[in-house]
Amino acid sequence: MRGPHCPEPFADGEPPLELTGFVGRAAELDSLAAALCSARLVTVTGTGGVGKSRLAAALVAGHDGAHGWVELAPVRDAQFVEYAVAEALGLTDHTTRSPREALLEHAAALPPLLVLDGFEHLAGATAELVAELLRRLPGLRVLAVGRRPLGLAGERLFPLAPLGADEAVELFTRRAREQGLTVADGPEVRELCRRLEGIPLALELAAGRLRALSPAQLLERLGDRFRLLTGGGRDALPRHQALRTAIGWSHELCTPAERLLWARLSVFAGTFDLEAVEYVCSGDGLAAADVLDVLSELLAQSVIAREDGPAGPRYRMLDTVRAYGADWLEAAGDAARLRRRHRDWYLGLAAWCELEWFSPRQGEVAARVAVELPNLRAALEFCLTEPSQAHLGQCLAGSLWFCWVGCGRLAEGRRWLERSVALESGYERSRLKALWVLGYVAVLQGDAAAALEALGACRERAERAGDAAAVAYAEHRTGCLALVTGDLPRAETLLRSALSRYREIGELNSNVLMGRVELAMARAFQGDLPGAVRLCEEVRRVCEEHGERWARSYALYVLAYAACQGGAPRRARELLAECLRNAHAFDDLLGTVLAVELLALVTATEGDAAEAALLQGAAGGLWPSVGLPLFGSDHYNAPHARCEKAARRALGDSRYEECVRRGARLDRTTAVARALGDRGAAPSTAPPSPRGTGGRGGAAADLGRAPERSAVGARRREGGR
Template identity: 40%
Template structure:
């Protein structure tokens, strides 16, 4: 997924596992075990303690060889090791030593040598030295340096940041109905500052995987983290060093290969042979190294220069060839590659030979799918493969696959032909099969294999552009279908599919905006994704693409009219201090749409009347966001009701009523607001819709808050929060949490409110959280937040407030939402002293700070099991059932002590 210019998924999505070649390059996976040959499920994220002094001796002890920890924090977990790791004892020891001495260690070496897999293992073994865990940033699929910060933010589990950006274009060749105010540049934000602020007080290891094609951007990120934090260490993999003063290099060499004529009686002493035997046994059950084949295997590994990826691909060949047959074919390949001369990089000579063998295993149809699928990045589903890899002109006949396609490849006439080819590529380990959480299967080309396929595709003039155009057109059709279905029961699935397709969305947009003659299609695609950018937590990335698309398309078109109001919509979620910029863009989009005449030659273009109506909705939203509820009510009431124009978006029409309800609540007209919300909810329920429903529930909570009907308000706000989180609607989640802070305070759960306040304040301080409130009254909300904090500080007492507030500041987005959705403990707080020991009381106070058992053990310098025992005894003595009850009890005890 190229994550976006200051983007921060998941990021994507989170996030897709890098498929770079590895030291025993296993099939790409999305999680990691930290013990050799074992896998384990991810655990609950840890909550960090205050960072202790960074002593080299302590870190060195923590990095010493030891059993791997039980879990890794989420998100951006290291991928699960699904195959054995042929241990690199020297490199692991040297890597641990370097990590104790330097805050930046870079693994360098040729492609396919195993830098990625070694980094995973190093990070897993080092994890217990970092209370805040290990975070992995995948960079292999990124092409735009501006998206590096997005990838880093996604790996750190941050909500999506807003990019530093240039002003959006606003001028149109057509005159507008009335002059618009002069455009002022959008404020520049630094996502880098947001990332630094988020990790400044944390102790973690950040793994940057595959930096070589993004060196300046990676170096800038690393330099800032080294200069402005003290507890962050970086482990990078790159074919080239980052060239920073603080950098310590660890060269990763090919596996040592024994002399084929030497002593081979102990194959386990030779990692290259062990790797080949392990992978061969996976494809040829029962294969083992024997006196009869050891010398041939050693000779084969020697000819492969000990490169792990080449060894693994050779092992796959044992399904059809013997070891000696492989050696015989190797002679032809190396002679061919040697003809390239000494100027050819060694990594191309050896790695290309290995990939060539895999290519030779494929049928002509499989080779064609391999080449065409190489334009896809990240993972993709079968439908995408069928659309991109099938012949452009299909035959409605038998579809036998004979003949050739437009690029000279054997014909792939039907979806079944593509399915058979995909199945063959999965069987030959060219495509990696991935199980998506929804139960669908997705595929991925390893990075080296994808570049190999691109080289093949480029040998035919126009073939790459044709494949990329087909991919873009397929993406546009799919997004258009998603947009039509958005106001309906499939929203969660649509949102999940778009997150999974994030890399390929970016690839399609990049192709459109960098290829002559394709810019208008890029503008159409960027505008069609409005619901993804706005409703699924990516307003900053949407602005990134819309800016580029508007710059490339100054002509007056319906696509431009849509892009203008979509940009304005996203700006309302960006918490810009001055909403006049968003208002100006929406007004320009409306005037442009009203001035357009239908173009019968372009039936697929957006409907100009519908785009004008959409711009009207956004204009009302900009008034509400700009502290003008009176103007917003007048605007919404002035929009004439009638039959919707063809092409109208029902979700926006429904949101129109929800935003009007918010404005009415701000003016004290709660009765009308409640009626509007209930009408909208009934409409959403009929459609099976979630996103607008969560907005309407939030508006109802806003109305009941104004009426001081706190329990009804809490119920609606919680339901809005649940539905918003399911769609990854970061904007809606922020608004729901703001409401819950007020409601929780009013209900007397002040410690809980302080935790929520600390969490939302931290996310806002990092510029990674929408700042508007559900009522849109920004200035008034800032004052209300200050009053709220002062009230909580007075009522709780300074100490308890600070502890609760700090605890909230340690929570990530998912943790904060989970905490907000928990019911208050029903166990009454004991009023009489409880017979806890001094150490148990100390542990209870640390639980109240939000520390996990391992962090408590680190703080008190005791074993983790000892800390767990203390917590279990506390639960038993107090008659509690969970840690939240311990935290509430400890906070109350602290408050009582302070009052006394």
């Protein structure tokens, strides 16, 4: 593992967070790779800022197999550890199973190397999950990164020491060069690195001051602060003293405005953007117009780091630095106010996203919500645990319906929605919205009993409150439940009534269009193909006018169903190709698997029985993550049964079953590629993910040889290294 240890760019073009070169640690990299070859659980431990995350990232960059990177630092509630793992691995599951059950169900698709970064505040829940994963998945290896061990049997500890003298100097001088400055390796630099104990984060903070101070001035000021800001008592470890000294010294060198912003930034979880900072952190001593300049100074001083990704420029604060700022915020008595402002910003963001979901910015909304999830979760947690804030939690959980339903997060959404509706808020409108969204989620998960309970309660309370919109939504989703459970006359009655109510109140959005599509599906299943086509062509027209892609994909599915039933397979394939691309782009697992099922029938009709059987196998592999295959409905199952009959007749039972087994081994991304006509897409055991890629080369290549399709989420990096 020699040479530059810089992670490769992510598969979707998102750059890695390490915008500066990796320095030193060659021996540690080789030792860590060797430890992972001989132990299934290795935990890199060390003080904050010593470079644990960067070392793990460098190892992953040289890993020749698939891997998954899970960032746990922004997760504040232990019950969401499993959601974070599933999210990072790209495992979408619409069922009522727990994320752990879904992870185990998808065992064959998990990467051979799983990295859990920043778990120390969730050590108990993380250890419990890791223990079960290792017990159930004999081929899995786990690299944990935190300030403490997990405490599991068989755990190999890898304590990471600070940098040696030469590497510390190399890091310091290289960071200077990256700022366009020339700093020679001399006595003052070496003394400075020695006083900072070789801790990478401390060295980075010091290097960030070189534009204003010389090494001699840095050393002089550090000497003054060292005695003042040691903290932690005389028995504290020297490196802990040095780290707190470095952070405290950097804090002391900040202007009052910079210290104020540093403290206020600690309320963010994960990354944040400038607009959020300007709203949340301005006022009471920091004018909004000054925020950018102050933020830029904190960036120059390495207090925060900048990332450029699909959602635009964003900023991240290292956890050690964040914790220091949070202490100051609490000491100032301003933490509760800042958390409320943070909550208000993300309530507004959710409302904006809900509105813009029905627009040409739908894709942008999906990307924005994905990157803001840590902050949205923090806002939800604040609302649902603070007295008198329950109605805002209900409002936020309900406003994010498109995130739960349209972007593949049904299980997490249901958790938040159930927590919110369990609280009596005193604000009926927000509770009613959370109820119908909960019912909608339960319908899609195939949980009819829970759906009926939530939707029935919503309608009853909405009628008492005179909330016409909530009545319409409850009736609509009850009709949707009747559709997927096969009661077509009742489905048609309820859906027509709901659509009439929508017209009366002037409601038009993606949900309303989905109601029209569902009515069209009910008509198609009852034999009225022309009526179904008319409805969906109208939906298609409205979607094109508004730039809506999600509901449009379902309209295309119904049009393709009608074309297939009408003997026009070429037309059906064209419609399904667009439907499938959109559903997969939004991570909509239901839309994806329905399209693959129908494309299997089209493929059989075109004469390729083997490929049709393979696609049926691929769909069969996806259904467990959605719920009951084809909802257990004879109507939704009819194309599947027709395809299977034709393929078995053409191939024979033995070959048909073999093709189905081959298809079941496809991951979702590969299955979609095959369905879209890429016959070169081969079966893979790696998890589908638009968020990451495996590294290549180096000694770590021996850790696994799975296909290079890992799920590396956005990653926190701790210190320079």
